[in-house]
Amino acid sequence: MKGSEEEWNMLKKVQQMDFVVVELTLYLDTHSNDEEARRQWREAIKVAANVRKQYEMNYGPLSLTSVPSKQAIDVGWQWNSTPWPWQR
Template sequence: MQTTEQRAMLKELQQADFVVVELTLYTNTHPDDMEGLEQWRLAIKEAARARKAYEKRFGPISYHSIPSEQALETGWRWNQAPWPWQM
């Protein structure tokens, strides 16, 4: 069962990832917009920060994640419950 803190951090991460996707689409169609490109760079940094904070507290969010220190210490295994979306 997710805690209020975990749900809030996951929502923040999902929002940050959404912004990256939208700005990626925008910069693909507006390659000369330097302000858009800068916003995209900042969005990537923010999404990375949110992901790192979430994973430090709750463990890996996807198989693409480099295992966090916590995951290594607790012996996180993807084939063992609970999975991140079940917590």
């Protein structure tokens, strides 16, 4: 496995939080009056955004819609240059 264990753990956390947001969104599609689920959904979105931001600040952008990271601004990010995040 390429990349540091810390990077892989952080990427895993990004994926976990994205999963939570999607699952809560799907639940709220059929349970729109569940205020506790809505509160959890709002919190999950905040946590997911924070985790993604931390990852991107340390390891580079995860998508084209990512806010440019310090790395991208300092050295210029080229999407066609490897390694991509999942290849490190």
